[in-house]
Every structure is written in C-alpha cells, then in structure tokens.
Amino acid sequence: MSFELETAANPAGLQRVVIEPVSRVEGHGKVSILLDDDDQVKQVRLHIVEFRGFEKFIQGRPYWEIPVMVQRLCGICPVSHHLAAAKALDQVVGVDHLTPTADKIRRLMHYGQILQSHALHFFHLSSPDLLFGFDSEVAKRNIVGVAAEFPEIARQGVLLRRFGQEVIRVTAGKRVHGTGAIPGGVNKAVTREERDVLLKDIYQIIGWCRSAVALAKRLHLANAGLYNSFGAFRSNLLSLVGPRGALDLYHGTLRARDSAGEIIFDGVDYSRYWEYLTEEVKPWSYMKFPYIRELGAEEGWYKVGPLARVQNCDFIPTPFADAERREFVDFGGGLPVHATLAYHWARMIELLFSAEAIKDLLHDDDILGDELVVEGEHRERGVGVIEAPRGTLIHHYRVNEDDIVVRANLIVSTTHNNQAMNESIRHVAKRYLNGRKLTEGLLNHIEVAIRAFDPCLSCATHALGRMPLSIELFDAEGACIDTLVKDSHERCG
Amino acid sequence: MRLNPGPGIVPRLIIGIGNPSRGDDAIGPLAIERLEALALPGAELLTDFQLQVEHALDLVGRREVVFIDAAASGAAPFSFEPAAPAADASATSHALSPAAVLQAFLRVTDEPLPPAFVLAVRGYEFELGAPMSAAAARNLDAALEMLVSRLTD
Numbered sequence: 001m002s003f004e005l006e007t008a009a010n011p012a013g014l015q016r017v018v019i020e021p022v023s024r025v026e027g028h029g030k031v032s033i034l035l036d037d038d039d040q041v042k043q044v045r046l047h048i049v050e051f052r053g054f055e056k057f058i059q060g061r062p063y064w065e066i067p068v069m070v071q072r073l074c075g076i077c078p079v080s081h082h083l084a085a086a087k088a089l090d091q092v093v094g095v096d097h098l099t100p101t102a103d104k105i106r107r108l109m110h111y112g113q114i115l116q117s118h119a120l121h122f123f124h125l126s127s128p129d130l131l132f133g134f135d136s137e138v139a140k141r142n143i144v145g146v147a148a149e150f151p152e153i154a155r156q157g158v159l160l161r162r163f164g165q166e167v168i169r170v171t172a173g174k175r176v177h178g179t180g181a182i183p184g185g186v187n188k189a190v191t192r193e194e195r196d197v198l199l200k201d202i203y204q205i206i207g208w209c210r211s212a213v214a215l216a217k218r219l220h221l222a223n224a225g226l227y228n229s230f231g232a233f234r235s236n237l238l239s240l241v242g243p244r245g246a247l248d249l250y251h252g253t254l255r256a257r258d259s260a261g262e263i264i265f266d267g268v269d270y271s272r273y274w275e276y277l278t279e280e281v282k283p284w285s286y287m288k289f290p291y292i293r294e295l296g297a298e299e300g301w302y303k304v305g306p307l308a309r310v311q312n313c314d315f316i317p318t319p320f321a322d323a324e325r326r327e328f329v330d331f332g333g334g335l336p337v338h339a340t341l342a343y344h345w346a347r348m349i350e351l352l353f354s355a356e357a358i359k360d361l362l363h364d365d366d367i368l369g370d371e372l373v374v375e376g377e378h379r380e381r382g383v384g385v386i387e388a389p390r391g392t393l394i395h396h397y398r399v400n401e402d403d404i405v406v407r408a409n410l411i412v413s414t415t416h417n418n419q420a421m422n423e424s425i426r427h428v429a430k431r432y433l434n435g436r437k438l439t440e441g442l443l444n445h446i447e448v449a450i451r452a453f454d455p456c457l458s459c460a461t462h463a464l465g466r467m468p469l470s471i472e473l474f475d476a477e478g479a480c481i482d483t484l485v486k487d488s489h490e491r492c493g
Numbered sequence: 494m495r496l497n498p499g500p501g502i503v504p505r506l507i508i509g510i511g512n513p514s515r516g517d518d519a520i521g522p523l524a525i526e527r528l529e530a531l532a533l534p535g536a537e538l539l540t541d542f543q544l545q546v547e548h549a550l551d552l553v554g555r556r557e558v559v560f561i562d563a564a565a566s567g568a569a570p571f572s573f574e575p576a577a578p579a580a581d582a583s584a585t586s587h588a589l590s591p592a593a594v595l596q597a598f599l600r601v602t603d604e605p606l607p608p609a610f611v612l613a614v615r616g617y618e619f620e621l622g623a624p625m626s627a628a629a630a631r632n633l634d635a636a637l638e639m640l641v642s643r644l645t646d
Contacts (some may be wrong), residue, residue: 057622072514142582147600155601161547
C-alpha cells in the first residue's frame with residue numbers, strides 16, 4: 001500500500017531534491033523530494049540505513065558477550081542496547097525476577113542514559129532551531145550559536161549530560177563500554193561514596209530539568225499556532241507502561257492507543273510481541289515499517305518515544321514530572337496531542353522524570369546491596385524490551401544448546417517511527433515547499449520535523465573526514481544544478 | 494554540579510575515539526588499550542565512540558590534550574598536528590570534531606584552553622565486524638612509537 005506523497009504517479013521528468021545526510025540526527029539519513037515543473041511536491045521519502053548487518057554480526061557469538069557487544073551498535077545510546085540485551089538474556093538464563101539491588105541498579109543506569117540523551121537532543125541538537133527559528137542564519141543555527149547568545153542554557157546542557165554519564169559510570173563501571181548489566185543481574189554494586197557524590201548534585205539537576213520543561217513549554221505556547229500544526233499528523237501511540245499504568249521506561253507491558261486515545265491493546269506481555277506487531281517491507285527503503293497486526297499496515301502504524309509515552313501512561317510516579325504531564329494533557333483538551341514539535345515538550349517532561357527517578361533510586365539503600373545475580377533454568381529464547389530515549393526498543397535472541405546466539409532480531413525505536421517520520425515530512429513539504437523556490441532554510445524545515453523524533457540512525461563509525469552533509473538539487477532532466485556540502489573540516493560552503 | 498574538576502587533575506589527557514567493531518575505526522580505542530598497558534605516569538587515558546560536548550569538560554585543568562582517531566583520508570602512516578577551536582559543521586551532529594570540542598570548551602568554561610593535538614592515524618576499512626587492516630595496524634605501530642617517545646621525553 002502507499003500513502004499520500006509516498007509515490008509520485010509519474011516520477012519520470014520530475015525534479016529531484018536530496019538532503020543527505022540529514023544533520024543533527026544520529027547516523028545517516030536521506031530525504032528525497034520530487035517536484036514537478038511548477039515546484040509542486042509530488043513525492044517525499046525518508047530513507048535510512050538499518051542495522052541488519054549488526055544482527056548478522058552478533059550471530060555465532062556466545063550469549064554472555066552480547067550485552068557488551070551490542071553497545072557498539074550505537075555511539076549515542078549504547079546503554080539502551082546494553083540493557084535491552086541483558087533483559088532478553090535474563091530470560092535465556094531462566095531469570096524472570098532480578099534481585100531488588102540488580103533491578104534498581106539497572107534502572108539507575110537507564111535513567112542516567114535517558115537524562116544524558118534527552119539533554120543532548122534538546123539543548124544541543126534542537127534548541128538552535130527552536131531558539132533562533134527554522135530558517136535563521138545557518139552559521140548561527142547550532143550549539144555554538146546557542147552558547148554565544150544563551151550561555152547558561154548551553155552550560156546546563158553540558159552539565160546535565162555529564163551528570164547522566166556519571167550515573168552511567170557508577171552503575172556500569174565505565175562511561176562507555178561498561179559491563180554493568182549481565183544475564184541474570186549486574187556485576188557491580190554501587191558504593192555508599194559513589195551514591196553520596198551523585199546525591200550532592202541531584203537537587204541542582206532536578207532544578208535545571210524543571211527549567212528545561214518550562215523553556216520547552218514556553219517555546220510551544222508562545223507560538224502555539226506553528227507548534228501545533230508543523231508536521232502534525234494523527235496516529236496510534238505505542239509504549240511500555242508500568243504497573244497501574246505508570247510511566248516506566250525500564251520495564252512493563254505493551255499498551256497501544258488509537259489517535260483519539262482509546263485503548264487498542266493493553267497489558268500485553270512483550271515476550272510475544274510478534275503476535276501484536278509486524279513489519280512491512282517497501283522497495284524504496286532499507287528500513288521496515290512496523291504496524292499493529294490487527295489493524296493492518298494502512299491503519300496500524302504508530303508513533304513511539306516521548307510524545308507517545310507521556311500520553312500513553314496514566315500517571316508519572318514522580319511529583320514534578322506528573323504535574324507537568326497533567327498540564328500537557330490538559331493542553332490537549334481531552335484528546336492526544338499529535339503535534340510533532342510537542343515531542344520536545346514531552347521529552348523535557350521525561351528528562352525531569354528521569355532526574356526525579358534517579359533521586360528516588362539514590363535514596364533507596366537497595367542499590368547498596370550485594371545480592372547481584374540470580375540464576376535459573378536455561379531457555380532457548382529471550383525477548384527484552386525497554387523504552388530507550390527515542391522509543392520502544394526490542395531485542396530478541398535465540399540461543400542453542402552450546403550457548404551460541406543463532407538468531408537475533410532487533411526492532412529499534414527509529415524503525416517504529418519510520419512511517420510517522422515520513423508522514424511528518426510529507427505534511428511539512430506540502431505546507432512549506434509547494435510552489436516555492438527552495439532555500440537552505442526551507443529544506444531545514446524538513447530536518448526540523450525529523451529531528452523532533454530524535455532518530456538514531458546509528459552509524460557509530462566515526463573517523464576524521466567522514467561526516468559529510470550534502471544537499472543536491474537536480475533539474476527535470478536529472479542534471480545536478482546545485483550542491484551544498486559541509487564536512488567536519490570546513491564551514492558550510 | 495561544577496565545571497571545575499578540582500585539585501589532583503592529571504596534567505595530560507589522551508582521548509582515543511572510535512568503534513572497536515568497525516575495522517580500522519578501532520585505531521583510537523586500541524591505541525588507548527596499548528597506552529594503558531604501558532602505565533605512563535602523568536597521562537589520563539579516555540576512550541569513547543565519538544566526541545560530544547561533554548568532552549569539553551574533560552579538558553578543564555589540563556596542560557595538554559591529544560586526540561587519537563582513525564583518518565579515512567590524508568597522510569599515512571599518521572599525522573600529528575596542533576588542533577585549534579573551530580565552529581565547524583560537526584557542531585550540528587552527534588559526533589563532534591576535536592576542533593568543535595575545543596570550541597565548546599571556550600564557550601562553556603572560563604578556563605584557559607590547553608594546547609591540543611590530533612594524532613590522525615590513516616585507516617582504510619570501516620565495515621562492521623571487519624578486523625583492523627594490516628596496513629592500519631602498521632600505521633598505528635608507527636604512530637604510537639612517535640607518541641610514546643614524545644610522552645617519555
């Protein structure tokens with residue numbers, strides 16, 4: 001099946017515009033736009049390289065290597081993959097319940113990751129667009145520009161990142177390549193000294209997070225007409241929820257709502273996720289398109305991540321964040337908020353929740369315990385699901401009798417949001433690009449919509465001279481008539 | 494939460510950047526692993542997949558900083574050049590260049606910028622799951638020989 005603007009009726013002879021890679025997202029993405037002779041948008045597609053190579057890469061390895069190995073999937077959210085893999089392998093080693101110490105140390109690690117990831121996204125990747133405007137001067141529209149005009153915001157963003165990483169270091173053993181979570185538990189306790197160091201700063205961190213929510217909210221409300229309509233579309237929502245419908249980013253059951261907020265399914269044990277979710281393949285993209293099986297591909301696609309989670313849950317179990325959630329829900333007037341730019345507001349509510357959750361966990365003496373690992377009867381299959389910063393993350397492994405991983409399936413947050421991101425950029429293209437001469441500022445509108453989802457297109461390769469950004473404009477005959485190139489060694493040319 | 498790390502900071506910082514599972518991108522982390530084995534005094538070693546803004550805070554209070562990274566182009570076996578702050582295009586990505594980290598340092602701290610260098614070791618293959626190429630391994634040997642000699646002079 002095909003959605004509006006997914007496939008042009010007569011693509012031959014149309015002008016082709018390519019934005020590749022999309023900047024300020026993780027990894028490489030490409031947007032292609034086809035225009036007719038009157039500059040009317042006929043086709044818009046977001047293409048992303050996926051992780052299939054990685055799934056093959058981990059097949060044939062012993063299962064206990066996997067939680068460390070999968071961190072190499074992504075340079076920006078390695079902890080999410082670490083924990084999702086560990087949760088799946090808990091099932092493989094026959095463990096359904098961790099010790100309180102292991103469960104809470106993993107949660108602490110996870111909320112440290114959410115905190116640092118959300119801080120990076122809002123303060124450093126999105127705030128330039130939000131503070132300066134989508135088509136403001138390109139040389140200023142980055143974190144350096146923010147630091148020059150809003151130094152305190154930039155400073156707090158850096159320090160929130162650093163605090164989140166300290167939480168990860170304390171729980172995982174290292175800032176990166178940590179080994180904290182292992183099948184059946186954790187391999188490192190938190191010491192009283194480590195806990196006390198983090199406690200010293202946590203109240204300041206919560207204060208900054210409250211300011212961040214206030215800033216995101218203020219930006220949205222100050223320009224509600226734009227923020228409510230920009231790239232907005234209605235869709236189903238999917239996330240884990242905890243007991244009694246609490247927001248829980250580490251563990252829970254699957255819940256889906258329709259675009260009006262009515263429950264589609266609830267309380268679903270994620271270890272049989274495939275009975276509820278399935279994926280469609282399209283010839284023009286390496287990335288699959290997941291949807292809710294019972295609704296079909298046309299009606300069953302959904303969005304994940306902060307905007308889905310904050311509205312899918314019934315409450316947030318920390319006071320400041322829940323007060324903010326209620327205000328957000330009230331803003332929707334009884335219906336889910338579907339504004340793409342509301343992702344930022346929802347993301348900052350989660351930032352605050354993460355800081356409060358870290359505070360509660362630091363005050364819980366269970367994290368100082370020494371019962372770290374439990375064992376059970378080995379099983380051949382394990383599924384781990386976690387709410388990563390960008391949305392629902394599924395790791396699924398099959399392990400043979402020699403403890404070797406023989407099959408791996410990973411459905412990452414950005415894949416869940418594939419159709420949603422495509423919908424968003426098609427709305428933006430139709431509204432802002434139709435009939436107009438394309439400029440960098442106009443094309444940035446497309447990127448603003450994509451960035452709101454904080455997609456992790458994961459290309460953890462980093463090497464000097466390998467971070468290009470090019471925007472190419474083709475005429476109706478297919479000849480390239482203009483190119484804009486950036487790389488890590490030169491300013492925008 | 495403070496920007497300043499306080500007393501006792503190790504004067505020299507060496508940061509190795511790269512993903513150990515992507516062929517020659519492992520040059521940075523592998524360099525750090527080998528330097529760790531040498532236990533050189535006066536140098537703190539750090540590794541990460543990629544540079545980000547918070548690495549600016551690791552520079553505070555240092556007398557010298559060296560970034561070690563694989564280079565997909567440029568001179569073989571390696572180049573060793575001073576790095577200067579620059580607001581390059583990597584400031585718009587999840588992965589900053591050393592120059593952009595130095596620029597972030599200037600923006601978020603009031604500290605003097607330490608002298609910084611980039612040791613760019615030429616790599617050739619960056620595929621997921623690939624081992625380090627023999628040519629890159631030789632380049633890394635040469636680069637570390639130079640660096641260790643410099644550190645111990």
